[in-house]
Amino acid sequence: MTHAILIIEDERVLAKNIKTYLERHGHAAVVVHSGEEGLARLDGALPDVVVLDFHLPGVDGLEVLARIRARSASVKVIMITGDATVKVAVQAMKLGAFDYLSKPVVLRELRLLVDRALGLDRSREPASTGPAPEAGGSELDKLAGESAPMLALKDAIRRLAEAERLVLDNDLPTVLIIGETGTGKECVARAVHFEGARKARPFIEINCASIPPQMLEAELFGHERGAFTDARERKYGLIEAADGGTLFLDEIGELDLPMQAKLLKVLEEKKLRRLGGLQEHRIDFRVIAATNQDLALRVREGKFRSDLYYRLKMVQLELPPLRERGDDVLLLARGFLAMHASRYRKPGLFFTPCAQRALRGWHWPGNVRELRNMLEQIALMAREEAIAARDLALPSSFAHHPPAAPAAPPGHEMNLEGMERQYLVAALGQARWNVTQAARSLGLSRDAMRYRIEKYSIKGEP
Numbered sequence: 001m002t003h004a005i006l007i008i009e010d011e012r013v014l015a016k017n018i019k020t021y022l023e024r025h026g027h028a029a030v031v032v033h034s035g036e037e038g039l040a041r042l043d044g045a046l047p048d049v050v051v052l053d054f055h056l057p058g059v060d061g062l063e064v065l066a067r068i069r070a071r072s073a074s075v076k077v078i079m080i081t082g083d084a085t086v087k088v089a090v091q092a093m094k095l096g097a098f099d100y101l102s103k104p105v106v107l108r109e110l111r112l113l114v115d116r117a118l119g120l121d122r123s124r125e126p127a128s129t130g131p132a133p134e135a136g137g138s139e140l141d142k143l144a145g146e147s148a149p150m151l152a153l154k155d156a157i158r159r160l161a162e163a164e165r166l167v168l169d170n171d172l173p174t175v176l177i178i179g180e181t182g183t184g185k186e187c188v189a190r191a192v193h194f195e196g197a198r199k200a201r202p203f204i205e206i207n208c209a210s211i212p213p214q215m216l217e218a219e220l221f222g223h224e225r226g227a228f229t230d231a232r233e234r235k236y237g238l239i240e241a242a243d244g245g246t247l248f249l250d251e252i253g254e255l256d257l258p259m260q261a262k263l264l265k266v267l268e269e270k271k272l273r274r275l276g277g278l279q280e281h282r283i284d285f286r287v288i289a290a291t292n293q294d295l296a297l298r299v300r301e302g303k304f305r306s307d308l309y310y311r312l313k314m315v316q317l318e319l320p321p322l323r324e325r326g327d328d329v330l331l332l333a334r335g336f337l338a339m340h341a342s343r344y345r346k347p348g349l350f351f352t353p354c355a356q357r358a359l360r361g362w363h364w365p366g367n368v369r370e371l372r373n374m375l376e377q378i379a380l381m382a383r384e385e386a387i388a389a390r391d392l393a394l395p396s397s398f399a400h401h402p403p404a405a406p407a408a409p410p411g412h413e414m415n416l417e418g419m420e421r422q423y424l425v426a427a428l429g430q431a432r433w434n435v436t437q438a439a440r441s442l443g444l445s446r447d448a449m450r451y452r453i454e455k456y457s458i459k460g461e462p
C-alpha cells in the first residue's frame with residue numbers, strides 16, 4: 001500500500017533527495033518549501049506522515065507542528081533540525097511530534113522512522129539490507145531496453161557491480177555517464193549505486209546546473225555557523241550526507257573551474273573542511289557524474305580540468321540516443337502508454353501500425369524524456385483506444401507520412417544494410433528528395449545523409 005508523505009523543507013536539494021528516496025521505497029511524496037505552503041496543502045487530503053524542518057522561512061516548524069496538531073491528531077510528524085537542542089526537541093515532542101532527526105539526514109534512518117510512524121516496523125532489519133522489496137524491482141530492471149547497445153550497457157553495470165563486491169578495499173572507481181539529454185543518465189546512476197556494494201547507503205544527487213555557482217560550494221561542503229552573513233546555523237553539506245554512499249553529480253560539465261579544483265581535491269584526499277570551519281573531516285564517498293556535454297572538447301577549450309576529467313572517467317558508461325535503439329522505442333512507448341493509461345483510467349489503449357512506424361521513424365531529439373512526456377499527453381487526451389499517427393504530438397508533416405516500414409522481399413531475410421537503404425529511400429521519398437529535409441527526419445546531419453546516399457548508390461527520384 002502506498003502512503004502519502006508531505007515533506008516541508010526549504011533546502012531544495014535535501015528535499016528532493018528525501019522525496020526520491022522515500023518514493024523508491026514505495027511511498028508517494030510531495031515537497032513544499034515553506035510552512036505556509038505546507039499548511040495550505042493540509043487543507044486538501046491529509047498525508048499520513050509529515051517530514052517537517054524546524055527552521056523554515058516565515059512560519060517556523062514548531063508553529064506548523066502546532067497547527068497540524070490542531071487540525072488532526074492522526075497525522076504523524078517527524079521533525080528535522082540543523083542543530084537539535086534538547087529544549088527544542090522537548091518542545092516538539094510536547095507538541096505531539098512523532099520523533100525528530102538531526103542533520104545531516106541519514107536517509108535510511110529517516111525511512112525507518114517513517115515506517116515506524118506508519119506502523120510498518122522494519123527497524124529490526126539487519127543493517128546491511130538493501131532497498132525494500134516494495135520498491136518494485138531493481139533499478140537495473142527499470143532500465144527498459146532490449147537493443148544491443150542497451151543490453152551491453154546493462155551488462156557493463158552488472159560487471160561493475162560484481163567487481164565492486166569483490167574489491168579488497170572500499171575505494172570504488174568514479175563513474176562518468178555520458179549521453180544526450182533525456183537518454184536516462186540519472187536512471188543509470190541509480191542502477192550503478194543500487195546494484196553495487198553501497199546500495200544500502202545513501203544515494204545523494206545534485207544537479208550542478210540548478211544551483212548558482214556561489215551557493216554550490218556551501219551546498220556541497222556545508223558551512224559552520226557565521227561562515228558568511230546568512231549562515232545562521234551549521235549546515236552539513238551533501239558530501240557529508242553521502243558519507244558511506246554515493247554522490248551523484250548531474251550535469252558536471254556546468255561546474256566552474258574553481259569548483260572543479262575543490263571537487264578534485266576532496267576526491268583525492270577524501271577529507272573535507274566545511275566553509276568557515278577549521279577541522280577536516282574524513283569522508284568515504286564515491287562519485288558518479290553525468291553530462292550531456294562533450295567533456296573532452298571542454299578540456300581542449302580550457303573550460304574543464306583535464307585532471308578532474310580523467311579522475312571522473314575511471315569507468316565511462318555511454319547511453320545511446322533513443323533513435324539508435326531500434327525497436328526499444330516501441331518497447332518504451334508501450335510501457336509508458338500502459339503506465340499513463342492506468343493512471344488516467346483508460347485501459348486498452350494501443351498504437352495503430354502507422355503510429356508505430358511514426359514512433360520508430362521520429363528522431364527523438366529529447367530522447368526518452370520526450371517520449372515519456374508525449375505519451376502522458378496522449379493518454380490524457382485519448383478518446384479512442386486506437387492511437388493513430390496523427391494523435392502523436394509530432395510535426396504534422398511527419399505524423400501524416402511516417403517512413404514506410406522496410407519490408408523484406410518474400411523469401412529473403414533483410415540484412416541491416418538493406419534495411420538502412422530502404423529507410424533512406426523512404427525518407428527521401430517522403431521529403432520529395434530534399435536531402436536536408438530527409439536527413440532531418442532521420443536525425444542525421446546532411447553530410448551523414450550524403451555519405452549514405454553514395455554508399456548505397458541511391459540515385460535521384462525514381
Ligand SMILES: Nc1ncnc2c1ncn2[C@@H]1O[C@H](COP(=O)(O)OP(=O)(O)OP(=O)(O)O)[C@@H](O)[C@H]1O
Pocket residue numbers: 142143144145179180181182183184185186187188250290291292332368369372
Ligand atoms: N531505459 C529507460 N527505461 C525507462 N525509463 C527511462 C529509461 N531511460 C530514461 N527513462 C525515463 O526518461 C526520463 C529521463 O531520464 P533521465 O532523467 O534519467 O535522463 P537524463 O539523461 O539524466 O537527462 P538530463 O541529461 O536532461 O539530465 C525519466 O523520466 C526516466 O525515468
